[in-house]
Amino acid sequence: MNNVAKIIFLLLLTVILVFNFEGVVLGLLTINPIFLVLVLILYVLVQISSKLNQGR
Known part of the structure; x- marks a missing residue:
């Protein structure tokens, strides 16, 4: 996983956890x-x- 993908993934994860923490816990x-x-x-x-970045 490259840095950009990591940042996007962490941002999405943070948003999901912050706004939908109960939903995530129940989902798990x-x-x-x-x-x-x-x-x-x-x-x-x-x-x-990651495939797009390898293709460059």
Whole structure:
């Protein structure tokens, strides 16, 4: 993971935790499908950004 991807990932994670802390905790406890989808989207975005940076 490159620096830009890390910064974006951390910012998104911080926003999610700050604004939806209870939802994140409940999602982790119950393995909420929506939470899993969000994680999957974040993972895909990170993979795409790392591939784009390797392509340069």
